[in-house]
Amino acid sequence: MLTKKQLDLLDFINKRIQTDGVPPSFDEMKEALDLRSKSGIHRLITALEERGFIRRLAHKARALEIVKLPESLGGAPTAATQAFQPRVIDGGGTGPRDPQGAPMHVAELPVMGQIAAGVPIEAISHASHAVAVPGQMLRHGSDHYALEVKGDSMIDAGINDGDVVVIRETDVADNGDIVVALIEGQEATLKRFRRAGGGAIALEAANPAYETRIVREDMVQVQGRLVGLIRTY
The missing domain is CATH 2.10.109.10 (Umud Fragment, subunit A)
Known part of the structure; x- marks a missing residue:
């Protein structure tokens, strides 16, 4: 489950990769999400990586790649989880x-x-x-x-x-x-x-x-x- 900020950042990174071929810089991400510091971007990127949406690549400038997208951003669903119907x-x-x-x-x-x-x-x-x-x-x-x-x-x-x-x-x-x-x-x-x-x-x-x-x-x-x-x- 992604927060709004995490979803906004993932969407921004994905669009920039599609248009420019490279991910945005941390300064560009900070400005796009209207955050005060790069540390907030670091936390969001870590959260997206932990959830399997992005991957950081070693020894490469702007080393981010999109692994998958949620359905809300046009991604394909994975295997369904066990269904449970509450009262x-x-x-x-x-x-x-x-x-x-x-x-x-x-x-x-x-x-x-x-x-x-x-x-x-x-x-x-x-x-x-x-x-x-x-x-x-x-x-x-x-x-x-x-x-x-x-x-x-x-x-x-x-x-x-x-x-x-x-x-x-x-x-x-x-x-x-x-x-x-x-x-x-x-x-x-x-x-x-x-x-x-x-x-x-x-x-x-x-x-x-x-x-x-x-x-x-x-x-x-x-x-x-x-x-x-x-x-x-």
Whole structure:
């Protein structure tokens, strides 16, 4: 899952290679993305390399090449990830209803902003409004909150752009859980959690356009687990 800055940089590099035959300089990238220092470009390039979108070539000026592009930039999808369908509640109409159409007991949850790759959880930690969710979706004695999904990294798990995900607050996760993960205290992302062995955690997207991200266990903090989803038509 790419942040907007990462996607913008990848798009800029790709277009420059296609038009000029060589990648842009760091100064040109810094100016194009309106960053204050080259260190920000270094971080973005490292992130793109870790995700398998670019490769740095040794002993060559402006040593960058595009390995692949996400579908949003015209890239071809890779092998599909395992599909998983969360419980979906229709948020339209007068409120949640059971399969027979009868109103269900509901609880009000704060919507704590938007969840997308690269968005610090601290920046979305103030409730913008509330949403009604079925009471049976919530575990008694646990705290819950909601987030609006922005982006397409979890579409094969049935989670679409604009959906509202219901999250139970927890700092632990089992393999296969879809979680809100905070990476290095800066990036908040919604991903499937797996232990990769050797003290590493795999954060898997549910979209073949995005690579699995492998990070050290001490770099990841689980902030909640997906328990439901609300979709408004």
